Amino acid sequence: MTYLPTAEHDELRAVVRELADERIGPRAAAIDETSEFPHDLRELLARQDLLGTCFGEEHGGTALDTIAQSILVEELARADATTSLIPIVQKLGALPIILAGSDEQKDRYFPRLASGEWLIAFALTEAAAGSDVASNRMRATRDGDEYVLNGSKRFITHGSVADVLTVFALTDPAAGGRKGMSAFIVETDTPGFAAPRVEHKMGIRGSPTAELTFDDVRVPSANVVGAEGEGFKIAMETLDRSRLSIAAQAVGIAQGALDAAVAYAADRQQFGERVVDFQGIQWMLADMASQTEAARQLTYVAAARVDADAPDLPYWTSSAKLVAGDTAMRVTTDAVQILGGYGYITEYPVERMMRDAKITQLYEGTQQIQRLIVARQLLQRAGVARQG
């Protein structure tokens, strides 16, 4: 199992970096300020074939390996975390279908997702069910050859701009969330669906985080993903893989802040010297660089484990997200410190990066939940896991 990036990976990084530096970075401050979803950048990514990297060539995708997908996210996030969420969520929403969908579902949806014509979102979280996913309440009741969905979802990235959703709802409430939840594909033009509210946020402000409501939304039984009752398992298997994208996003944000700090400190003079020549600043930069590199390499190791479908992949992807998220928070905070007062004002990008970094410690499982997953795997490896 190799995890060292190849020449093709380096080439992809160079291409995406150039695109991000020229077209995305210059838009980042305005996207943050206006909190508007960057439709233009979604189209740019679609035109560059960068929204279909997780789909097979038979569906019009480019079928990149997971290290390449991580590099794509990393380079976009280095310029703008909001924009990096466009491919991240395209994969997150599609993963349930990739993992458990029928051929008919894949043929119906993947070509439009791979081309970027359609966006997809992943609707699992509810107001009362965040970390405790199994306490979900949304219902799906069978009625002949259809299911009728009722309930609401909270905090759904791209929920207000997506054309289609993967939605998790209870088909057997008596069995509870773990055994009685099922996954559905819902097209957002279905009567009874609405996205009535978009949150105001600290960071990733151009990425709409929506509340979704389902009022007698009817979907054909052909839209059930996997078997009835498998929803919880599908959701967990999806998150075990997709949180690696958040690790890559965190690495990209950290790298963007480090690069900005080096550039600023090389330019700024105090006490007749460049700030970058003070040893105290160099030590901070060295810590920021080595920690970012450690997070990056762990992300690639985990990516190789995902491609190998390794049985212990949750250990790797959760470790990567845990380390990378904490690194992004620390590195962006230090970047603000290195820029001094200028780091605190919106004229420079590092305060935005610090605000953007915070979400990587929260979504797709908080850092506490990542620790639970790593610990569970650790105890299993050691043969000391509690039975039952």
Ligand SMILES: Cc1cc2nc3c(=O)[nH]c(=O)nc-3n(C[C@H](O)[C@H](O)[C@H](O)COP(=O)(O)OP(=O)(O)OC[C@H]3O[C@@H](n4cnc5c(N)ncnc54)[C@H](O)[C@@H]3O)c2cc1C
């Ligand atoms: C901007 C944004 C985008 C999002 N996008 C999506 C999306 O696209 N789709 C989707 O389905 N969801 C999405 N979410 C939801 C996100 O995944 C949840 O917010 C997250 O999982 C945490 O749930 P919660 O907010 O309800 O916190 P809670 O679960 O209420 O947690 C509160 C605190 O308790 C801690 N905690 C909880 N349980 C434990 C435990 N067992 N042990 C120790 N500590 C614990 C948590 O770590 C946290 O510190 C998004 C959230 C945000 C903010």
